[in-house]
Amino acid sequence: MLKETFHIAVPTAFFEDESVNIQGTIDHIRDLYKQGVKSVLVSGSTGEQHSLNLKEKIEIINSLVLEEELINNMEILFGVSSIRQKEAEELAKKIRTTKISGILLGYPPYVLPTQEEALVYTKTIINLSNKPTILYNNPKRTGFNLSVNSIIQLSKIELVVGLKEAGNKEKVGLLKNNINRSNFHFYAGGEVELEEKVLEGFDRLSSIAGNISPMEISQWFNKMLTKKNITQQERVKIETIIQQVYQGSPLVYLKKSINQKRIPMGICRSPIGNI
Template sequence: MLSEKVHIAVPTAFFEDESVNIQGTISHIRDLFKKGVKSVLVSGSTGEQHSLSLQEKIEITNALELEEELIRNMEIIFGVASIRQKEAEELAEKIRHTKISGIMLGYPPYVLPTQEEACVYAKRIIHLSNKPAILYNNPKRTGFDLSEKSIIQLSKVDLVIGIKDAGNKEKVERIKNGIHRNDFYFYAGGEVDVEEKVLHGYDRLSSIAGNVSPTEISQWFQKLLMKQKVSKQESDTIENIMEQVFQGNAIVNLKKIINHKGIPIGICRSPIGNIY
């Protein structure tokens, strides 16, 4: 199972022609590992998941498999989602035969499946991957909102270990009341409003800002979970990190900072970043 309370949602590196730079992506993961990061999410968040083709995702998984030190010592979670269920199934089958630790299962944008269709989609992909799975509900990006009933139903699947962005506080409370297991986790997607989310039952973090300040973000989040006092100095540091990352387009800001450190994370795929 996935034991880390914080994972870093890493951006995918792209060359100037917008083709995938797999080694650039891995260089960033290696750098995070050297800084003590124990878990990363690849091809999952940061808005790039649906821009990657099935073949590009498979090439990234192949490259990760060759990184023995990373695979052996990190929880590597891989984002699985597609507008076409068949493609998500193919990726899930590929991941099944790797040492990747788990999957984050996103829902297809635009097509608006019914709740029943979404549950069948999830169960099929999770079965094929045979890996611990975090459900990823992101109605702001996809237009689809996984219902409380569906989340509770999917929580009965042993491999489902949690959900990222379950919804508002009332929804989280009702889901918690409907799930009869202690090992189901609620992941906050990014650091924005995370203090409030922790108060309402979120207990894990899918971090964006951790790409640039992993130690500070992890220590801060752990303090929030433990209800420990955050000092003025720590609070100012976090505020500064948040301003750097989230003022404007977070993924564009991240890449600018990471590139400046000498790691070739490259550009975003337009239209993201096309005004910079």
């Protein structure tokens, strides 16, 4: 199952014509690996997942599996979601045969499946991928909110190892009282209100700011989990990083910062980055 308490949701690199720059994406992952990062999420939480079509996602996977040092020494997670279940199924089948460590399973945006339809969707994708699965509930972006009862039901599946909850953070306390598994984890999406989320029961982090300050964010989060003292100097440093990343579009800031390291992260797909 998934061991790392901290992974970084990496952006996808694009050329100036907005086509995928797979090598630029891998260059960034390799740079994080050299800095000591042990886990990344590809095609996931940076808001680009639904701009990538199935062919592009499969091309990224094909390139990742050729990176033996990375695939053998990191927990590489891959975001699986699609407005069409059939495409998510194809992606899951592709991932099944690889050394990708696990999947982040999101829900189709806009179409608003019922809870029953979402359960069928979830179980189908999990069975096809046969990988440890983090459920991803993000009602603000998708319009769909996975219910407490649905999460409890899905938590009984051994391959379901956690929930990334971007909706109501208070939901986690209720879930912890109803999910009797020590190996089920709650992932915070990004660093905003992270200390409050840890107090609510979140015990893992899907990091955004870690793309530019991986060790600082990792150490800060681990101190929270272990209830160690965070110095005022550390707080000021982290607050500065978070303010820089989240003051506008995080993706635009991340790509600008990564490009400055001479890693070809390129641009965002419009309308992100229009300003």
